[in-house]
Amino acid sequence: MLYLISDIHGNLLEFKQILKKIEFDGEKDNLIIMGDILDRGPDGIALLRYVKPYILDNSMELLLGNHELFAVMYLNGVLGEKNTDRVLDERTWTAFGGGDTLKSIKNMTAFEKKNLLSFLEHLPIYSEISSRYLGNVIVTHTGIDCNNYVMNADGTINVKSSIKKAFENNIYSYMVGMDLHQVPKKDKERFDQFIIVGHVPCFRLNKDMSNKFYRTDYYMDIDAGAGHMEQGGTLGCYCVTTDEEIYL
């Protein structure tokens, strides 16, 4: 089975619970964690440590989310926004929910910090999967940036190249943006691949404000709101193999 989970946001206990619920078996199953494993909840760094062995044996893959980018920027001492060189200071990151991650990092040795930075810096920004329900799918944290489309010769939008271009042009604004949800229908119709994202809690997208995955004809969002438990969010898991939605 291939599963996707996004925006775990420091909730290690809930993550373990959902792995148990899906009976995740590292020998047979694969899981793509679609970014934002850090911040908001208490156990971001502990979560990274927990998933690392699975990543090393290729049963799990971790994609870059904006909160991992914040950690990279903090460890580098710079904000990645081009032409500004603003510093991501501790106060700003704490306001973004990074307080517990910051505390954990402060307890690390210089060697551990260096290792963490090199691990986070090398996280991929998307993964390509194939689904019998959705076709050839791009899985990524935030989606697409309207100002960085790359067109194919037939007039369709090359999703993969557009993501790469946005990332190269302005990593920060791409990673924190939420353009995908504002893309006009006429553009969405021209995506050359279905996209699965997290980043925006589904309760902010669903008309009934439920945590149910937000599905459209062109993309779907599977952030069930684990970073916002106090607002009723939960952790969700999408099974690519069966098209099932599993919630805690």
Ligand SMILES: [Mn+2]
């Ligand atoms: Mn995010």
